[in-house]
Amino acid sequence: MLEKEYNYFIKNKATLLQKYPDQFIVIINETVVGNYVSQEQALREASSKYTLGTFLIQQVSNNPEDTTQRFFSTNVCFH
Amino acid sequence: MANVKPFHHAFRTNYSGIVNALITECQIALPLAIDQNPQKQFLPFKAIWDTGATNSVITDNVAKKVSLLPTGMAETHGVHGTSQVHTFIVDILLPNRVCIPNVRVSEGTLLNDVDVLIGMDIIQLGDFAISNTNGKTIFSYCLPPHKNPVDLLEKSNCVNIKNKSIPSSIIT
Numbered sequence: 001m002l003e004k005e006y007n008y009f010i011k012n013k014a015t016l017l018q019k020y021p022d023q024f025i026v027i028i029n030e031t032v033v034g035n036y037v038s039q040e041q042a043l044r045e046a047s048s049k050y051t052l053g054t055f056l057i058q059q060v061s062n063n064p065e066d067t068t069q070r071f072f073s074t075n076v077c078f079h
Numbered sequence: 080m081a082n083v084k085p086f087h088h089a090f091r092t093n094y095s096g097i098v099n100a101l102i103t104e105c106q107i108a109l110p111l112a113i114d115q116n117p118q119k120q121f122l123p124f125k126a127i128w129d130t131g132a133t134n135s136v137i138t139d140n141v142a143k144k145v146s147l148l149p150t151g152m153a154e155t156h157g158v159h160g161t162s163q164v165h166t167f168i169v170d171i172l173l174p175n176r177v178c179i180p181n182v183r184v185s186e187g188t189l190l191n192d193v194d195v196l197i198g199m200d201i202i203q204l205g206d207f208a209i210s211n212t213n214g215k216t217i218f219s220y221c222l223p224p225h226k227n228p229v230d231l232l233e234k235s236n237c238v239n240i241k242n243k244s245i246p247s248s249i250i251t
Binding site: 001006047056065068070072074076078 | 100110111112113127129131132133134136148149150151152153154155156157158159162163164165168180181183185186187188189190193196
C-alpha cells in the first residue's frame with residue numbers, strides 16, 4: 001500500500017522540490033493531486049475527496065531531517 | 080488586555096525501584112484533521128518514552144484497533160538497518176490529558192507489550208525530567224515548558240556551596 005506513490009516521489013524528488021518547495025503534496029498513483037502548506041490541511045482536504053489508504057501525503061523538503069527518522073535504541077525494529 | 084499565563088499540564092510517574100525504561104499509559108485516536116468530534120474515542124496503550132528516537136512509533140496492533148490507514152511512508156534508520164515503513168497521522172493523549180493532534184507516526188515492532196514509542200518529536204514540546212533518589216525512579220513531564228528550566232548544574236552548585244562539599248572522583 002502506497003509503495004507506488006512513494007517510489008514516484010523518490011524518483012521525482014528533484015522536480016517536485018522545484019515545483020513544491022517546503023509544501024505537503026498529495027500523490028495518488030503517479031500524480032500529484034494537491035499541494036498544501038501543512039500536513040493537517042493536506043490530510044483534511046485529501047480525506048474529504050479520496051479514500052484513506054489510497055493517497056500519500058509527503059513533505060517536499062530538501063532537509064533530510066524532515067524526511068528521515070532515526071532510532072538509536074533497540075526498543076524498535078522495522079521490517 | 081490581560082496577560083494570560085499558560086497553564087502547565089504535567090504528570091509524574093513514581094516507579095517502585097530504579098527502572099531502565101520509562102513506561103506510561105497513553106491514548107491514541109483518529110487525527111483531528113479527520114475526526115473533529117470532541118467525544119471521539121481514544122484507546123489506551125502502553126508507551127515507552129525514548130530520547131534516542133527522532134520520531135514516534137506505533138505497532139500494527141494500534142493501527143488495527145484504532146482503524147488507522149497509512150497516509151505516507153518514511154525512511155527509518157535504526158540499529159537493525161534502514162527500512163521504508165508506513166506512516167500514520169494520529170492524535171496522542173498523554174497522561175497529563177494533553178492531546179497532541181495530528182502527529183505523524185511510523186509503524187514498527189516494539190518490545191514486550193508496549194504499543195507506542197514516544198520520541199523526541201513529542202518530548203521536545205515540553206520539559207522532561209528523571210530523578211533516581213532513594214533507589215526509586217521518578218519521571219515527570221510538563222507541557223508547555225516552564226520559563227525557568229530544570230537546571231541540575233545550578234542546583235548542584237548551590238547545594239555544594241551550602242554543604243561546603245569538595246569535588247571527588249569517588250561516586251558513592
